Amino acid sequence: MNTYMQTHKFLIQKNIKPSVQRTAVMEYLMINRVHPTVDEIYLALSPDMPTLSKTTVYNTLDLLVRKGAAQMLLIDEKNARYDADISKHGHFICQSCGKVSDIFNLKPELFEIPKHPQYTINTVEISYTGICNECKSN
């Protein structure tokens, strides 16, 4: 089975009606695990889907997040970024090149939801900033 059909199936499991556009966006996120921006997704897909609109990309990403099929990252000041990996992991952004990378193997305690008398906490986001090796050596 190809990735398009796998993605189609995945969306149904997540209770998302799989249109061609939605499947393409989700498939793109699943294959390109670089935390793309809305624009990057739109620019990557539009050559093969000339009528695709950015509005649909926005709508689809909102839907994917609401249904728990993806997460929005607030690590890049400039743009929202999206990640198909909703497992517990952190992110790193290089303040020089802006690339966003996964940080796996963090202690599970980091993702524990703290008990707080005033707030009911649902999600945890852990973000690191710094410089990547490539930028450092230039």
Added chain:
Amino acid sequence: MNTYMQTHKFLIQKNIKPSVQRTAVMEYLMINRVHPTVDEIYLALSPDMPTLSKTTVYNTLDLLVRKGAAQMLLIDEKNARYDADISKHGHFICQSCGKVSDIFNLKPELFEIPKHPQYTINTVEISYTGICNECKSN
């Protein structure tokens, strides 16, 4: 000594030339620990400083962050927020009312900088989302 003069002194310690505008922005951040947006700071200060421009507020906040006198929070999708408290603590945003609160007393391990072969990490940001009690009961 009043808070204005204390702030003035603080800016000098941080190697920031203390103009009236810069001192006012920093003082506002130090007194109002509610993680205000640029607009909130501007609207709060402009009655007493009618010529203040939002550009100056932007410039000043950038400078404060670069000099380590404040931090920018990327927890609110809509706007950047600023915090004069640069000690290790987390933040919570209520997805209903949008208010951003401090989360103190988190385990110090959470703020440890992980060693990573590819990245030199400088800062850690820990953000929680959920619902606050007030919104819950409404």
Added chain:
DNA sequence: CTTTGTGCAAATTCTTTGCACCAAA
């Protein structure tokens, strides 16, 4: 003087909205 900071207006960028058309059930 010379450098640095401020503030206005305009421009840019990201995101949302309104609405007409299309597609699927």
Added chain:
DNA sequence: TTTGGTGCAAAGAATTTGCACAAAG
């Protein structure tokens, strides 16, 4: 045929830029 999805254009909001004037040293 009804509901929901898509896509265009326009609107809205946040932030940045260019430039002239003001302030400080």
